[in-house]
Amino acid sequence: xxxxxxxxxxxxxxxxxxxxxxxxxxxxxxxxxxxxxxxxxxxxxxxxxxxxxxxxxxxxxxxxxxxxxxxxxxxxxxxxxxxxxxxxxxxxxxxxxxxxxxxxxxxx
Amino acid sequence: xxxxxxxxxxxxxxxxxxxxxxxxxxxxxxxxxxxxxxxxxxxxxxxxxxxxxxxxxxxxxxxxxxxxxxxxxxxxxxxxxxxxxxxxxxxxxxxxxxxxxxxxxxxxxxxxxxxxxxxx
Numbered sequence: 064x065x066x067x068x069x070x071x072x073x074x075x076x077x078x079x080x081x082x083x084x085x086x087x088x089x090x091x092x093x094x095x096x097x098x099x100x101x102x103x104x105x106x107x108x109x110x111x112x113x114x115x116x117x118x119x120x121x122x123x124x125x126x127x128x129x130x131x132x133x134x135x136x137x138x139x140x141x142x143x144x145x146x147x148x149x150x151x152x153x154x155x156x157x158x159x160x161x162x163x164x165x166x167x168x169x170x171x
Numbered sequence: 172x173x174x175x176x177x178x179x180x181x182x183x184x185x186x187x188x189x190x191x192x193x194x195x196x197x198x199x200x201x202x203x204x205x206x207x208x209x210x211x212x213x214x215x216x217x218x219x220x221x222x223x224x225x226x227x228x229x230x231x232x233x234x235x236x237x238x239x240x241x242x243x244x245x246x247x248x249x250x251x252x253x254x255x256x257x258x259x260x261x262x263x264x265x266x267x268x269x270x271x272x273x274x275x276x277x278x279x280x281x282x283x284x285x286x287x288x289x290x291x
Contacts (some may be wrong), residue, residue: 082236094275098218105267105281149218153276158231160208160242160276167281 065089067150067163074169075140085150086132094153095133097126100147100165107146110135117125137168145170173198175268175282183262183289189255193268193282200224200249206271208278209242209253211264218262223271224251258289 068086075081085095095113098106106116110126113133123138137144150163179191193207200207206223213219222232224242232240241254255262265286269278 094277096275096277098278100218105284106278107281108277108279111277113278117279147217151218151276151278153274155274158223159233160223160271162210162218162220165217 064156065161067161069075069148069163069166070097070152071164072167072169074171077140077142080135081140081168083135083137083150083168084132084147085134085163087152090136092152093154095126095128096151097133097135098149098151100149101145108168124163140168140170142170144168173270175270175278175280177266177268177282177285179285179287181286181288182290183258183287185194185259185289186257189227189253189258189262189289191253191266191285191287192250192270193252194248194250195270198248200244200251201246204273206231206273207242207244208269210267210269210278211262212267212284213261213264220258221253221255221266225273260289263287263289 097110099109109120112161113128114126125136127134147165149165174196176194183189208223209221222242224230230242239256244251265284267284268282270280271278
């Protein structure tokens with residue numbers, strides 16, 4: 064099994080850019096997906112295949128990958144972006160799913 | 172529009188069995204493109220994958236829960252179920268059901284979640 068490492072918290076001023084990372088030694092061979100969860104709500108898929116965005120998700124949200132680290136970037140951050148963000152991968156060989164520990168995004 | 176709805180008791184006694192059902196509407200559970208899964212979230216904590224089910228009955232479980240978990244399907248009712256035995260307070264969580272694309276494994280539709288508290 065493996066662990067996806069996310070920073071517990073990220074703080075950013077309104078209008079600035081937030082970057083949330085997700086790292087794991089073997090992530091290179093796996094697609095990374097991202098979810099946003101607001102208090103009291105179910106998670107919502109905001110990015111898949113590392114950098115593909117569902118049609119209902121704002122263009123201000125983008126995803127990227129460099130080696131063993133995936134990054135979710137939110138530009139022109141607004142108060143409505145405050146939420147917990149989780150990365151997730153799927154291990155093809157075992158068909159197991161792993162979630163990162165989550166990152167709380169705070170808009171200052 | 173696909174919808175998933177969890178149902179089941181909100182309170183379970185320690186050492187007993189937690190049982191939840193996820194009713195799928197707006198689409199068929201008999202799809203070769205998707206798994207159906209359970210994910211839980213203890214209060215104030217992160218998401219934990221419990222397991223996945225294919226409509227034929229094939230299952231995959233989180234190794235940390237495998238000895239206590241059973242996920243089953245009822246295709247005639249378009250629903251699937253979770254059983255977790257020998258529960259303790261550590262199993263108190265919001266339980267979500269969700270649809271998972273087989274490859275590359277993203278969860279694209281989620282139920283609203285149901286809180287299950289383990290307490291005597």
